Each structure stands twice: as C-alpha cells, then as structure tokens.
Amino acid sequence: xxxxxxxxxxxGLLAATLRVATPLLFATVGEVxxxxxxxxxxxxxxxxxxxxxxxxxxxxxxxxAGLTAYLWLGLAGAIGAGLVMGALMGFLSVSLGxxxxxxxxxxxxxxxxxxxxxxxxxxxxxxxxxxxTPFGQFSMVGDLPVLGPILRQYALTYIAFLLLIPxxxxxxxxxxxxxxxxxxxxxxxxxxAAGVSVYRTRYxxxxxxxALMAVGGAFLSLAQLGAFSPGIIAGRGWVCIALVIFARWxxxxxxxxxxxxxxxxxxxxxxxxxxxALPFELFLALPYLVTILALALAxxxxxxxxxxxxxxxxx
Amino acid sequence: MLxxxxxxxxxxxxxxxxxxxxxxxxxxxxxxVLLVNVNPLEAYxxxxxxxxTGRVSLIEVLVKTTPLLLTGAAVSFAFAGGYxxxxxxxxxxxxxxxxxxxxxxxxxxxxxxxxxxxxxxxFVAGMAWALIPALMKVKLAIDEVVTTxxxxxxxxxxxxALLNGPWRDPISQWPQSPEIAASAIFPxxxxxxxLHLGFVLAVLTIALLWFVLARTALGFRMQAVGLNRNxxxxxxxxxxxxxLTSALISGGIAxxxxxxxxxxxHYHLIDAISPGYGYTGIIVAxxxxxxxxxxxxxxxxxxxIDTGAQTVSRALGVPAYLGDVIQATLLLVTLGLLLLQxxxxxxxxxxx
Numbered sequence: 181x182x183x184x185x186x187x188x189x190x191x192g193l194l195a196a197t198l199r200v201a202t203p204l205l206f207a208t209v210g211e212v213x214x215x216x217x218x219x220x221x222x223x224x225x226x227x228x229x230x231x232x233x234x235x236x237x238x239x240x241x242x243x244x245a246g247l248t249a250y251l252w253l254g255l256a257g258a259i260g261a262g263l264v265m266g267a268l269m270g271f272l273s274v275s276l277g278x279x280x281x282x283x284x285x286x287x288x289x290x291x292x293x294x295x296x297x298x299x300x301x302x303x304x305x306x307x308x309x310x311x312x313t314p315f316g317q318f319s320m321v322g323d324l325p326v327l328g329p330i331l332r333q334y335a336l337t338y339i340a341f342l343l344l345i346p347x348x349x350x351x352x353x354x355x356x357x358x359x360x361x362x363x364x365x366x367x368x369x370x371x372x373a374a375g376v377s378v379y380r381t382r383y384x385x386x387x388x389x390x391a392l393m394a395v396g397g398a399f400l401s402l403a404q405l406g407a408f409s410p411g412i413i414a415g416r417g418w419v420c421i422a423l424v425i426f427a428r429w430x431x432x433x434x435x436x437x438x439x440x441x442x443x444x445x446x447x448x449x450x451x452x453x454x455x456x457a458l459p460f461e462l463f464l465a466l467p468y469l470v471t472i473l474a475l476a477l478a479x480x481x482x483x484x485x486x487x488x489x490x491x492x493x494x495x
Numbered sequence: 496m497l498x499x500x501x502x503x504x505x506x507x508x509x510x511x512x513x514x515x516x517x518x519x520x521x522x523x524x525x526x527x528v529l530l531v532n533v534n535p536l537e538a539y540x541x542x543x544x545x546x547x548t549g550r551v552s553l554i555e556v557l558v559k560t561t562p563l564l565l566t567g568a569a570v571s572f573a574f575a576g577g578y579x580x581x582x583x584x585x586x587x588x589x590x591x592x593x594x595x596x597x598x599x600x601x602x603x604x605x606x607x608x609x610x611x612x613x614x615x616x617x618f619v620a621g622m623a624w625a626l627i628p629a630l631m632k633v634k635l636a637i638d639e640v641v642t643t644x645x646x647x648x649x650x651x652x653x654x655x656a657l658l659n660g661p662w663r664d665p666i667s668q669w670p671q672s673p674e675i676a677a678s679a680i681f682p683x684x685x686x687x688x689x690l691h692l693g694f695v696l697a698v699l700t701i702a703l704l705w706f707v708l709a710r711t712a713l714g715f716r717m718q719a720v721g722l723n724r725n726x727x728x729x730x731x732x733x734x735x736x737x738x739l740t741s742a743l744i745s746g747g748i749a750x751x752x753x754x755x756x757x758x759x760x761h762y763h764l765i766d767a768i769s770p771g772y773g774y775t776g777i778i779v780a781x782x783x784x785x786x787x788x789x790x791x792x793x794x795x796x797x798x799x800i801d802t803g804a805q806t807v808s809r810a811l812g813v814p815a816y817l818g819d820v821i822q823a824t825l826l827l828v829t830l831g832l833l834l835l836q837x838x839x840x841x842x843x844x845x846x847x
Contacts, residue, residue, distance in 0.1 A: 185566065190809065201744075207496060215679055220641075221642070222581075222640075259516055268827075272827065272830060272831065276830075276831055276834055277834070278830040278831065278833070279579075279830065281581060281640045282777060282781060282826070282830060283830055285649050285777060285826075286582065286778075286826040286827045286830065287823075287827070289774060289778075289822065289823035289826065290773075290820065290823035290827065292819065292822060292824050293817075293818075293819030293822075294820055295817040296814070296819070297527065297816040297817055297820055300814035300816060301530065301531055301814060317800065318577065335609050350757035365834050375749075401833065415648050415651075418644065418645060418647075419648075421644065423644055425641065459656045459659070459660055461652040461655045461656035461659070462652070462656055464652050465648070465649045465652040465653065466644040468648050468649045469649060470648070471645060472627070472628075472631075472642055472645060472646070475631065475637050475641075475642065476631055476635060476637065478520060478599075479635040479636075480635060481635050481638070482637060484638065488638070489640070490595070490640065
C-alpha cells in the first residue's frame with residue numbers, strides 16, 4: 181500500500197468509527213442513567229429495535245405524505261415508542277417490583293415481536309426492502325484536509341458527542357435531579373427518608389433511558405441505512421450492556437468504550453471487504469470478552485450501583 | 496385506595512394465575528388481530544385448537560415442545576436455586592457445537608455408543624459454558640445476570656466463526672457444517688415424522704426436575720438457597736457450592752437442548768439452530784412456576800403457539816410474528832400476576 185491509500189484507509193476508518201459509535205453512545209448513556217437509579221433495563225435490545233422500526237415507519241409515511249421534516253417526525257415517533265416501553269418497564273420493575281432482568285428480557289421479546297409484526301402488516305412481504313432518503317452528512321469544519329472527511333458525519337453523531345455526553349454528565353453530577361437518581365440507586369431507603377420519591381425518580385430515569393435507547397435504534401434506520409431490516413440491531417443492545425460496565429456507570433467514560441468498539445467493528449468490516457481471511461467474529465466477540473474480563477479483574481470492587489437489581493417497596 | 500397486603504399462596508391461586516394470564520394475554524393481543532381485520536376468535540381457534548385436531552400437526556406441536564421442555568427445565572433448575580441464568584441460549588449453542596464436533600467423527604461407532612457420546616458431550620459442553628459465570632458468581636460475587644447474557648453473544652459468534660472457517664461445508668453455499676454421522680442421528684419415535692428421541696430425553700429431564708426438587712436433599716438445599724440465601728447459610732447449607740451445582744445442572748440441560756436440535760432435527764450445525772429457545776425457556780419456567788408439571792404444561796402451550804402461529808399465518812394471513820408477541824405478553828402478564836399470589840388486594844377508605 182502506498183501512503184495515499186493508507187491515508188484514505190485511516191480517514192475512512194476514523195469516520196466509520198464515529199458513525200458506529202453513535203447509536204451505542206445514545207443507548208449506553210440511556211442504560212447508564214437507568215442503572216444509576218438502581219434498575220437494569222434488559223429491554224435495551226428490543227427498545228432499540230422498536231425505535232428503529234417505529235422511526236422508519238413514521239418517516240416512511242410522513243415522507244409519502246410530502247412532509248419535509250419526515251426524518252425528525254420519525255425520530256419523534258421512535259422517542260414516543262421508547263417512552264411507552266419505558267413506562268411499561270417502570271410499571272413492572274418499579275410499581276410492581278418484579279424481577280428486573282426477566283421483565284427486561286420480556287420487553288425485548290415483546291418489542292422484537294411487535295416490530296416484526298408491524299413491519300409485515302405495514303410493508304407486506306415484498307422482495308425489495310422499502311427505503312427512505314436518510315439524514316445527510318455534513319462537516320462542521322468544512323473541506324479541511326484530513327479532518328474534513330473524518331468529521332463528515334450525521335447531525336445525530338454531532339449531537340451524541342457534543343451535546344448528549346456533556347448533558348448527561350451535567351445531569352448526573354451537577355443537578356439535584358441527578359443526585360436523586362444516584363441516591364435512589366445507591367440507597368433507596370435513605371433517599372426515601374430524605375424525602376426523595378424513589379418511585380418517581382426511578383420512573384423518570386427509566387423513561388429518559390428508554391427514549392435514548394430508541395433514538396440509538398432510530399439512528400440506524402433513519403441515518404445510517406435509510407431502511408429497516410430484521411438484522412438491524414443485531415445485538416448492539418447487549419454491546420451497550422457491556423459498555424455500561426466497561427464505563428463503570430459513567431457517561432463520559434462510555435465514550436471511550438463506544439469508540440473502542442466502533443473502531444474494532446469498523447476495522448473488521450474493512451478488512452473483510454479487502455478480502456482478508458480473518459475470523460472477524462472473534463473481533464465482534466471482543467467487547468463481551470473484555471467486559472467479562474474487566475468484571476473478573478474488578479471482582480468485588482466492581483462499581484455496581486448499591487441497589488442494583490433491587491426493587492424498592494415501602495413496608 | 497387500593498392496597499396490597501401480604502397473603503399466603505394457595506393451590507387455587509397457583510392454578511388460577513396461569514389461566515388468568517392466558518386470558519388477559521389473549522384479550523390484549525386481540526387488538527393486534529383486529530388491526531389486520533381478522534376475527535380474533537377465529538384466529539385463536541387456529542392458534543390453539545386447530546393444531547391439536549390433526550395427527551401431523553399434533554406431532555409437530557410435540558416437535559416444537561421438545562427444545563422448550565429442555566430449556567424450560569434448564570432455567571427452572573437455575574431459578575429455583577436462586578441463580579439467574581440468562582445464558583441458556585449460549586449454553587444451547589455450546590451443546591450443539593459439541594454434539595456436531597462429536598457427531599462428525601462417529602462414522603465407525605455403533606449407534607448406541609454414538610448417541611450416548613453426543614448426549615454426554617453436549618451436556619458437558621453446556622456445563623462448561625455455564626461454568627465461567629458461575630465461578631465468577633461464587634468466587635468473586637459478580638452478578639450472573641449480565642455475564643450469562645453476554646456469553647450468549649460470544650457463543651453465537653463462536654459458532655459463526657466455526658461455520659465460516661474450519662467447519663464450512665465445502666459443498667453447500669451456506670455457512671453450515673457437514674452432516675453428522677448416521678449413527679449419531681436420533682432415531683424417530685414415529686416413522687416419517689419429525690418427532691425424535693429428543694422428546695423422550697426432554698420428558699425424562701422434566702421427570703428429573705420433579706425428582707430432584709421434590710425428593711432429594713440437593714433439591715431441598717437448592718430451593719432453600721433460592722428462597723433465602725442468608726437463612727440457608729445460617730442453617731448450615733453451603734450456599735456457594737449449591738449455587739454452583741444449580742448453575743451447572745442448568746447449563747448441562749440447556750446443552751442437551753442443543754444436542755436434541757442437532758441430532759434430532761438439523762443434522763448439521765447452522766447459526767440459526769435456535770430461534771431464541773434459551774430466552775423462551777425463561778418464559779416457560781416463569782409460566783410453569785419453576786415446577787415440573789407446570790413447566791411441562793407451559794412448554795406444550797408455547798409449542799402449540801409456535802405451531803399455531805404458522806397455521807394462522809397460512810390460513811388467515813396474520814403474520815406469524817403474532818406468536819412471538821403472544822409469548823412475550825404472556826411472560827409480562829404472568830410476572831405481574833405472580834405478585835398477586837403473595838398479596839391480596841384490599842379496598843380501603845382514604846384516611847382524612
């Protein structure tokens with residue numbers, strides 16, 4: 181390879197890394213906020229899937245109706261769907277206090293079934309996947325050499341890195357609401373005694389988290405692909421569950437994990453298209469293995485929220 | 496206002512809850528059936544009754560029930576023992592991989608030995624896949640929910656790597672392994688049907704679930720740990736050891752589900768060997784109340800829904816995914832109703 185091709189390869193890789201990391205960031209931050217309140221939401225995989233589907237279905241029909249803001253309407257639809265599922269998760273895990281992990285898996289199964297059912301009902305069984313014109317990409321630094329093509333990204337990618345992360349950090353560590361979230365996640369009895377509503381705070385965290393998960397899913401259908409397919413999420417939600425642990429429940433550190441996974445994913449994809457005979461699946465399994473290893477190394481010191489997985493009931 | 500009061504579960508409630516859950520689930524999902532302009536009653540007739548009326552479709556229900564009996568029993572063993580094994584799916588793939596690995600080399604081995612070897616191999620592989628999170632749980636106190644879940648994805652990638660690499664069948668265009676030896680294939684229970692030895696294996700496993708939980712000291716220890724870990728420790732039960740046992744039995748049985756699908760249905764490894772049987776096992780175990788007879792009924796019921804989903808899709812054009820929606824709704828409704836088993840709803844005037 182000469183230098184020019186190497187440079188282009190690297191630029192393409194960096195740009196793809198940011199792109200791959202975007203949906204992971206949205207969903208991971210959503211899961212971080214949820215888990216910080218003491219609730220593990222395993223509905224993440226399904227809520228991302230539902231977000232991708234509802235986002236696409238709404239955008240498709242809005243576009244057919246001639247609305248120019250169809251993509252943003254799709255995004256709003258996805259958020260709405262996420263909120264509905266968040267409310268369901270809240271009802272089950274907060275109001276009823278059932279097993280969080282079983283409830284979460286149930287929501288993933290429900291969202292997957294509903295989306296596939298809905299897709300078949302709305303779009304039938306055509307051989308050609310229906311598609312829309314997706315979000316466009318732009319560069320904040322114009323046509324600068326090197327940086328220009330790397331930063332040619334979707335608006336949602338800019339939002340994820342420049343707005344979402346600082347906002348999530350600000351929310352968790354610099355607002356009284358964030359303090360309440362962390363308090364009910366660490367010690368709900370004490371938070372309750374201090375006058376914080378454990379139920380309301382957990383509901384709010386779950387709802388916020390689910391909306392972000394849905395946006396993460398909708399990014400794939402509305403920006404990256406402009407279409408919806410059954411394999412659109414393909415375990416990305418589970419990657420986020422791993423990233424939350426890898427980030428030790430911190431939104432800023434989740435950027436590192438998302439970028440690392442993004443680069444590994446983008447790299448294996450590129451090497452595959454170059455025709456290299458690599459067991460690329462082993463690359464894809466890396467984030468899971470690294471997370472399990474990280475957990476094993478942290479051992480008893482793993483920074484789980486104090487009331488992780490524990491329903492709260494006022495007796 | 497409405498209030499929940501603690502109450503003791505009664506036999507009546509234990510029976511009532513699954514029935515009420517099924518009724519509520521069908522009322523909720525009827526909305527989706529109405530959405531596609533089909534009469535829900537007609538749809539549910541195809542779902543629940545029609546498959547039971549013909550010999551061929553009834554056998555097909557039992558074929559679909561087989562893996563669910565196994566994963567349902569696997570999850571029940573773990574959950575009853577207080578170990579939240581979400582990894583039955585991955586353990587199933589581990590069992591299927593081992594069954595294929597052994598089955599490919601059974602050409603000169605007589606059938607009974609070959610069958611015994613792949614069954615044992617699959618059980619051990621499932622156990623091995625469950626061992627890592629179980630050890631992390633008992634040695635390092637690391638929560639097993641996430642680790643078992645993440646290992647599902649790892650197992651799938653591992654199978655996919657094998658199928659695109661060393662095991663790729665050179666003849667087929669698809670990523671699938673060559674076929675296992677004839678001596679390692681499960682015999683059919685009924686000629687010219689798909690019902691195979693795996694069904695017997697599954698029924699025996701359910702019997703084992705009943706026997707261990709109801710009749711052995713191990714089962715007593717497992718349930719004691721499952722109900723209250725601290726009380727069990729106080730009573731002198733070795734909690735970590737019992738958790739490890741629950742986890743390993745669970746993983747082994749999930750591995751058997753993989754063996755059964757390879758040796759009974761597919762004969763070669765593909766990466767779509769399970770459409771989520773490991774997760775459906777969680778529904779089966781929850782719906783069945785972690786008890787043998789309940790798990791058996793629940794597995795049959797979900798097998799019926801799986802078969803009925805195909806029937807209703809062919810007959811009325813309702814997408815078969817409705818079956819998935821019904822199963823998930825049933826799980827969530829049951830979860831909610833199970834709480835009522837331990838509580839009584841009381842209406843009380845609001846105090847001034």
